[in-house]
Amino acid sequence: MSLPDWLKFGWLKEHKTSPQEIADLLAVADRDLKACQTPALVADWKFAIAYNAALQLAAAALAASGYEAERGNHHYRVIQSLEFTLGLEAAAIRKFDVFRKKRNLTDYERADTISDTEAREMRDLAKMLRHRVEAWLRANHPRLLPPASDR
16 A cells, blocks of 8 residues: 555545645644643643644645545544655554544543543654654655754
8 A cells, every 4th residue: 555545545635735835734733742731731632732733744744745635534544644654653653543533532522531641642742753754854855844044
C-alpha cells in the first residue's frame, strides 16, 4: 500500500501545497503545543489541544507529499499517512490512533475521560512529531520551509 494507492481508492486527493500553507500548519501546531501546557486547563482540553497540534503536523507532511485526505475518515487517514510520509513507526501510529478515539469520546460523549498522564503523552507525541516533521521537510522538501530567520 502507498499514498498513490490511497489516491486510487479515493481516500486522498492530489494537493499542491505552498510554503505559506506549510508555515501556517506549523504555526497552528506551535500555538497548540504552547497552549496545551497551560496549567489551569483540565486534562481533556490539554489533550485535545495537543491532539490538534499533532494532526496539523501530520497534515503538513501529507500536503508536502502532494496530497490531502478526503472528508470521510479524515483524521484516521491523516494519522495513518504518517507511515508513508515520515516513515513513522507503527507503534507511534497506533498510539496516535488510540488517542484519536479517546479524543472523539471526550469531545462528543463524556467529560473528564482523559488523565493527566494521557494529556502529557499526547503532548509528547505532538512534540516528537513537530521535530520529525521539520527534519523531514528540511531533508525532503526544503523549499517548503520558511527561511531560518522566520522560524
